Amino acid sequence: MIKFSQEHLQTIRTHAESTYPDECCGIILGYLANEGKTVVEVMPTENAWNTQAAAQFPGERTTESKRRQYTIAPEVMLKTQKQARDRSLNIIGIFHSHPDHPAIPSECDRLYAWQGYSYIIVTVQNGKAGELRSWSLDDTHKFQVEAIENII
Template sequence: MSVLLLSRGLYDELRAHGEETYPHECCGALLGTPGSGGWHVTKVVRAGNTRTDSAHNRYSISPLELVRIERDARQHGLEIAGFYHSHPDHPAQWSKTDFEEAHWLGCVYVITTVAKGKADVTNCFLLSGASEEEKQFQNISIEVRD
């Protein structure tokens, strides 16, 4: 998989979520279908950031909310394609913590820099590898379609 495909509306929606939660990190899930070239996202699902200790630079989605999101995806014939979150006043690059807490092999992780309350750079990373011990993030392109 080398690309994440999504509509302009969905792309704008996940970026707006980061602006709305600034100066805290936002988070959510991306639902879609896998294809030969990558994930085709058809739904963005906002999630609550359950981190109360450092919501400005960490995020967590509650297990119950994640089960609900996964159930909703299956009911619509979709899969969890990945997750997104924002980095308030920080680069759109995965952190050591982002890597350590990423466990969905084959899924994408989208990060948007929100600089002084405004969405800026958005990057996408595929969590690849055959096991937790072999996992790695690979940069992949985001293709936004109108």
């Protein structure tokens, strides 16, 4: 389970709408506990997908654009990881949007996902954010739906 405030969920939706028709992305910081993950901060980031980023990944992804792919620049991930550690937080997830597609992980989402993280996907239909779902990898590297709980 992952726990979000309404403000955090709205930040994700707003970022997704602002980048439409491209995919948005961002980093989720928080705490890990036995009862699940608690979100403390949602950090929208730039979608750094470009031909140089595409060259880092094998296969057909090199022909894709920001409308169907996202990446967070490695230097942004490293900087955020250090800042989180300094604040006694963890990177607990990544969010991104699926413009004009369901909030269901793609095969590329699965291939490049890391266990232990929550993957929040928000669908954006015609510029308006819709369904938002959380996914996490199981022991066989398959995505499973993760419950989202709203906190005050």
